[in-house]
Amino acid sequence: MDSGRSGKDLRIGDPERERAMRLxxxxxxxxxxxxxxxxxxxxxxxxxxxxxxxxxLFDDLPGPRPVETSPARNGVPTRPGPSAGAVALTVGAIAAGIALVLVARQIGVLLLIPIVAIIWFTWRRR
Structure with a gap:
């Protein structure tokens, strides 16, 4: 192993190498x-x-680094949060489901199936 590496140095792949060469x-x-x-x-x-x-390779150069490391991330890739539209759709679907159950009782339970499907596919697509 390289003795010049410090701490928990993560392996890189082709995308990081290509970005470094582009920079x-x-x-x-x-x-x-x-x-x-x-x-x-x-x-x-x-x-x-x-x-x-x-x-x-970039110690003496200004600008962005090919591999951005941040102490908060600890090298773990982060997932983007849900979009505002997905949150609004989910909250609306849940509110409609509760209203259906309260107002229509038995039929409302049957109508919950498409609402659950909408929520499922919206969050799954993320």
Whole structure:
């Protein structure tokens, strides 16, 4: 294993390597890197296995990093929250279901099936 890695360094995949090379290309086109430096850093990026190996390539460059690490995330990918439309649809469906049960009793219970299906498919699609 690499002795230069620190802490819990996570492995990276092709998307992170490709983003690093794209960012290096932007720095090259902005004149921050010479051709030889750009070539060497791209070779290192394509061979990188861990996020820290990519971070070293950007230590002396401004701008975003190819692998964004935040202490709050601890390297765990986050899921986006539900959209406002999905929340509104779910709350509306639940309110309609409660109203159906209170007003229509037996038929309301049968009408709950499509409401439950709407909620299920809305949240499943996320």
């Amino acid at each position: 290096l290309g932007e720095h090259f086109s902005a004149g921050r890197l010479e051709l030889a430096e750009y070539d060497e850093r791209c070779r290192q990026a394509s061979a990188a296995r861990f996020g820290s190996e990519l971070d070293v």
